């Protein structure tokens with residue numbers, strides 16, 4: 001018995017996923033914006049295995065790129081999970097230790113569960129295989145674990161071959177195995193495709209090992225939801241909900257306040273510090289970081305944004321990639337910000353667009369003010385110094401610099417730089433025709 005055997009991991013991901021009705025390889029479908037196969041890899045990396053090999057199908061270049069820097073091998077014939085693991089074996093030549101086999105379509109499996117499965121294999125020298133099992137109310141579609149009275153596994157019966165009696169077994173194969181590398185090649189040579197699918201099943205290995213008096217131990221996952229496999233679009237949307245729910249729970253437990261958790265959607269990489277309040281109906285796209293004690297009001301949409309501590313954002317704010325919001329900033333309703341740095345305590349309280357801008361601290365960017373950053377060909381920068389006051393409905397035509405403390409009068413279209421503490425007004429002089437309205441009204445009423 002050894003608890004620190006070297007570990008190699010093989011992830012089976014070559015299946016086309018016909019049941020997904022999609023051109024993409026199944027494991028490239030995303031949960032919370034991350035392909036399923038990368039969820040598995042993210043957990044696997046925490047085990048620090050010596051080798052990781054992903055079995056992919058022919059022409060799956062996007063998948064090969066997505067799993068890098070890990071090695072991938074191509075399974076030319078898509079003839080079953082047994083054949084897939086066989087394809088990985090040449091890459092493991094000379095490897096001694098345990099081979100953890102995982103399915104690329106089982107993305108939510110936790111590292112603790114993987115550790116439990118590995119420990120089950122290592123529990124005795126006579127245990128050549130451990131299988132990750134789960135108990136399900138509805139086991140339909142999964143391979144059934146056929147165990148003897150002592151709890152040892154004799155065989156795994158796929159749905160297609162199961163008798164009516166075997167279908168009643170509610171402990172099923174989650175698809176993850178831990179195998180003793182020394183014996184695997186011999187067992188794989190004995191696999192046959194004489195079954196209902198005409199495929200080589202990895203699930204035949206326990207039966208083959210038993211012929212050599214090698215035992216297979218079942219490790220039951222405590223949380224069956226994490227080892228659910230994804231075969232259909234409906235499975236994928238169920239898993240998305242589950243992953244979202246897990247993430248909401250994680251944030252709530254870490255001190256983030258979600259007023260209506262089920263209406264808030266996160267990306268797999270969302271970061272939020274404690275004390276932050278999130279009102280209902282907020283969407284987090286890729287790469288968003290929110291500091292501590294931030295108040296996010298309802299109906300906001302964020303992508304690629306960084307929000308500093310104690311800021312207030314929304315309702316109805318849109319932060320696009322490169323929105324770098326300082327501390328104690330106020331972003332109000334119907335404000336869009338992209339590729340801009342907003343200094344501490346600045347206020348963009350209503351109806352504004354800020355793009356390609358560096359805004360200093362304590363700036364007031366009033367209602368309806370915008371940066372005019374695009375000339376039809378190129379984007380240009382706007383720079384606004386500390387303490388500047390940009391009035392309502394101002395157009396800042398970039399490239400333009402407003403130096404610190406300057407005032408821009410409401411309604412101005414600014415095309416030239418404004419020096420420190422100056423006032424820039426760009427407005428037509430008002431023409432006043434006394435009594436004109438009354439006369440006009442009278443005329444209209446007569447006709």
Ligand code: UD1
Nearest residue numbers: 012013014015078079080081084104105142143173175229
């Ligand atoms: C498999 C198991 C079943 C288990 C279920 C758990 C077998 C024969 N059946 O069934 O016992 O209950 O998973 O989710 O193993 N793959 C390849 N090459 C192939 C075929 C599949 O790499 O030739 C990969 C797929 O990309 C997928 C994984 O193996 O990631 C599982 O394949 P899938 O067809 O989904 O098997 P299930 O029918 O779900």
Ligand code: MG
Nearest residue numbers: 105229230231
């Ligand atoms: Mg599957």
